[in-house]
Amino acid sequence: MPRADMWAGSGFLALGAATAVESWRMPRFEQLDVNPWSVPGLVPGLIGLVLLFLGGLLVLRAVREGALRAEAGMAEELGFDAERRRRTLLALLLTVGYAVGLVGRLPFRTATFLFVLLFIALFRIERGMPVGQIARELVYAALEALLVALAVGFVFERLFYVRLP
Amino acid sequence: MTGGLGLFLEALAGFANPWTLASVLWATLLGIVVGMMPGLTATLGVALLTTLTFKMPAGDAILVLICMYVGAIYGGSRSAILLNIPGTPANAATTLDGFPLARAGQAGRAMGIATAGSFCGSLIGMLMLVLVAPVLADFALAFGSYEFFWLAMFGIVISGQLTAIDDPLKGWLAGFLGLLVAMVGQEGIHAYQRFSYGITELSGGFGLLPVLVGAFGFAELLQVMKQPAYEVVRNAGGRVLPRLSELLRYWRTIIRSGLIGTLMGLLPGVGEDIGAWGSYAAARRASREREKFGKGSIEGLLAAETGNNAAVPGAIIPVLTLAIPGSAPAAVLLAAMFIHGIRPGPLIMIEFPSFVYEVVAMVLLASIAILVLGLALTRPLLYVLAVPRERLMPVIFVLCTVGAFAIASRLFDVWVMVGFGILGFVLREMKYPMAPLVLGVVLGPILDKNFRRAMVLSDGSLEPFLTRPISAALALLTLVSILAAIPAVRAAVLRLALRIRGGRAPVRGRPEPGS
Numbered sequence: 001m002p003r004a005d006m007w008a009g010s011g012f013l014a015l016g017a018a019t020a021v022e023s024w025r026m027p028r029f030e031q032l033d034v035n036p037w038s039v040p041g042l043v044p045g046l047i048g049l050v051l052l053f054l055g056g057l058l059v060l061r062a063v064r065e066g067a068l069r070a071e072a073g074m075a076e077e078l079g080f081d082a083e084r085r086r087r088t089l090l091a092l093l094l095t096v097g098y099a100v101g102l103v104g105r106l107p108f109r110t111a112t113f114l115f116v117l118l119f120i121a122l123f124r125i126e127r128g129m130p131v132g133q134i135a136r137e138l139v140y141a142a143l144e145a146l147l148v149a150l151a152v153g154f155v156f157e158r159l160f161y162v163r164l165p
Numbered sequence: 166m167t168g169g170l171g172l173f174l175e176a177l178a179g180f181a182n183p184w185t186l187a188s189v190l191w192a193t194l195l196g197i198v199v200g201m202m203p204g205l206t207a208t209l210g211v212a213l214l215t216t217l218t219f220k221m222p223a224g225d226a227i228l229v230l231i232c233m234y235v236g237a238i239y240g241g242s243r244s245a246i247l248l249n250i251p252g253t254p255a256n257a258a259t260t261l262d263g264f265p266l267a268r269a270g271q272a273g274r275a276m277g278i279a280t281a282g283s284f285c286g287s288l289i290g291m292l293m294l295v296l297v298a299p300v301l302a303d304f305a306l307a308f309g310s311y312e313f314f315w316l317a318m319f320g321i322v323i324s325g326q327l328t329a330i331d332d333p334l335k336g337w338l339a340g341f342l343g344l345l346v347a348m349v350g351q352e353g354i355h356a357y358q359r360f361s362y363g364i365t366e367l368s369g370g371f372g373l374l375p376v377l378v379g380a381f382g383f384a385e386l387l388q389v390m391k392q393p394a395y396e397v398v399r400n401a402g403g404r405v406l407p408r409l410s411e412l413l414r415y416w417r418t419i420i421r422s423g424l425i426g427t428l429m430g431l432l433p434g435v436g437e438d439i440g441a442w443g444s445y446a447a448a449r450r451a452s453r454e455r456e457k458f459g460k461g462s463i464e465g466l467l468a469a470e471t472g473n474n475a476a477v478p479g480a481i482i483p484v485l486t487l488a489i490p491g492s493a494p495a496a497v498l499l500a501a502m503f504i505h506g507i508r509p510g511p512l513i514m515i516e517f518p519s520f521v522y523e524v525v526a527m528v529l530l531a532s533i534a535i536l537v538l539g540l541a542l543t544r545p546l547l548y549v550l551a552v553p554r555e556r557l558m559p560v561i562f563v564l565c566t567v568g569a570f571a572i573a574s575r576l577f578d579v580w581v582m583v584g585f586g587i588l589g590f591v592l593r594e595m596k597y598p599m600a601p602l603v604l605g606v607v608l609g610p611i612l613d614k615n616f617r618r619a620m621v622l623s624d625g626s627l628e629p630f631l632t633r634p635i636s637a638a639l640a641l642l643t644l645v646s647i648l649a650a651i652p653a654v655r656a657a658v659l660r661l662a663l664r665i666r667g668g669r670a671p672v673r674g675r676p677e678p679g680s
Contacts, residue, residue, distance in 0.1 A: 027357065037624070055338070115563070119558070163564065
């Protein structure tokens with residue numbers, strides 16, 4: 001996957017360089033007469049340099065393997081056809097929406113009920129499905145969502161004394 | 166040794182009560198179920214259970230986690246045999262012979278052999294834990310900052326290399342990325358907050374559990390949901406109970422795989438999957454029935470399953486004696502030990518010798534539980550594989566969210582879980598292994614503190630890093646590991662070896678995968 005490796009390598013190069021620069025800018029506590037080998041930027045700086053070196057190697061290798069000439073885009077190289085892209089994006093939207101958007105804003109059980117219901121419904125109901133089957137899927141999804149919201153709440157809070165978000 | 170036996174028997178007697186035995190059964194069964202489900206790994210299982218059990222007494226919590234760990238590594242063999250999908254990465258080698266056996270109508274026999282192999286592997290690993298842990302702990306007392314620095318560096322290098330055998334560069338990048346992640350937050354010498362940019366939540370760094378739950382749970386969920394549907398084989402035909410004669414016939418394979426598995430477990434961050442692959446490759450090389458491998462070989466299946474389960478106690482050895490994890494689930498176990506106030510490391514045989522033998526007893530109980538549950542619940546466990554992923558995955562994500570939140574009761578940790586889940590997904594898609602990343606996060610503070618301390622002690626001289634005997638040996642091992650991963654160096658060594666023997670060198674090329 002030369003194209004994907006080239007982009008990832010460039011990312012590591014940039015990360016390594018940024019880390020090295022930021023580490024260099026960290027305080028060295030000279031006014032406190034601190035031993036120069038104990039400064040906080042030493043190890044992250046070295047890690048940044050190693051990432052810079054390894055990222056550079058990856059980019060060089062990818063270019064040698066034809067990254068600049070490759071006809072296939074990164075998505076094709078990684079096997080992301082339209083269906084896989086759709087499924088991944090839907091899963092991302094639902095999960096991130098739940099964890100970042102709903103949890104903490106709505107009561108935990110309500111957020112969980114909505115998330116589980118939507119997740120099952122959107123992944124299981126397909127275009128062209130008979131209305132009766134859609135209704136059945138929705139009922140099962142709602143029942144599971146209710147059960148999960150109540151059971152997770154009960155098990156964590158009452159059995160294991162763990163706080164819920 | 167006699168003292169050790171006494172402590173072990175004492176630990177076993179301590180566990181002989183209905184409450185503990187019930188915990189062993191439910192935790193191992195849960196582990197088997199987690200391992201069976203594609204998308205749920207042993208690491209995620211142990212991480213989620215850590216968040217559930219952190220208010221339990223330390224001994225009970227570690228027992229539950231070890232049962233989950235052993236159960237999950239074994240449980241993955243079920244989906245490997247019946248679905249041709251390894252339940253956990255540790256069971257990838259199991260698919261090679263397990264699935265052909267199931268397709269030939271011998272699923273029951275394959276599950277029985279896998280159960281027996283896992284049981285024997287756990288027992289061999291457990292024996293090695295008893296024998297090696299005290300010696301290694303004693304040896305590690307001689308370790309100073311120089312040695313701990315090299316140990317951490319060797320861990321990153323060997324883990325990166327063995328978990329990404331076709332492309333070690335990606336393994337090393339993952340490892341160093343993990344080290345960088347560990348640099349965020351307050352450092353241990355001057356209490357300076359690195360890379361936190363005034364964000365209060367970052368002052369303590371990223372929590373290991375939210376990172377792990379993200380990289381192993383959420384990332385796996387995205388990978389599972391991305392895939393098109395898979396077919397479930399529900400025919401568990403044939404006798405499940407393995408024949409003793411069959412096991413005795415392959416006793417050499419069992420012992421060899423157990424030892425290789427334990428060794429792979431012992432190496433930092435290498436773990437169960439390489440334990441299985443290493444055992445499988447060695448069994449194929451030594452077998453008289455080599456042609457059957459990959460087509461439904463009992464010996465191959467036995468080797469893979471013995472190897473991965475032997476790696477579990479193997480991975481616990483460095484956790485107890487060096488506070489360095491042998492695998493990703495062992496990293497969570499290490500974090501759980503710290504949460505519960507247990508301080509693993511070289512002093513463990515002096516401070517808590519009884520704890521080491523308690524862990525041995527826990528592994529024994531978990532091994533017996535997989536044997537009993539695995540053979541007795543073959544058919545009921547098949548229903549687990551019938552749960553559609555669209556129904557299962559949202560529940561898993563709810564558990565990931567609650568798990569990430571539970572330890573510190575911070576919503577920030579939920580966001581960390583999401584962030585590392587997306588990062589983990591992208592990296593996995595590009596074939597970067599996750600184990601070195603996790604190991605990097607665990608080893609980061611060890612490497613940082615010991616390198617700076619050693620440099621202060623030597624006043625900036627690198628000489629002691631290379632002249633102290635243990636330090637020099639670890640440095641040499643690290644260098645050899647790096648050189649061995651470079652194809653040009655490997656080819657040159659091969660050419661030299663053949664020239665010495667008077668043969669001719671092959672032109673170029675990589676070794677056959679899996680060989």
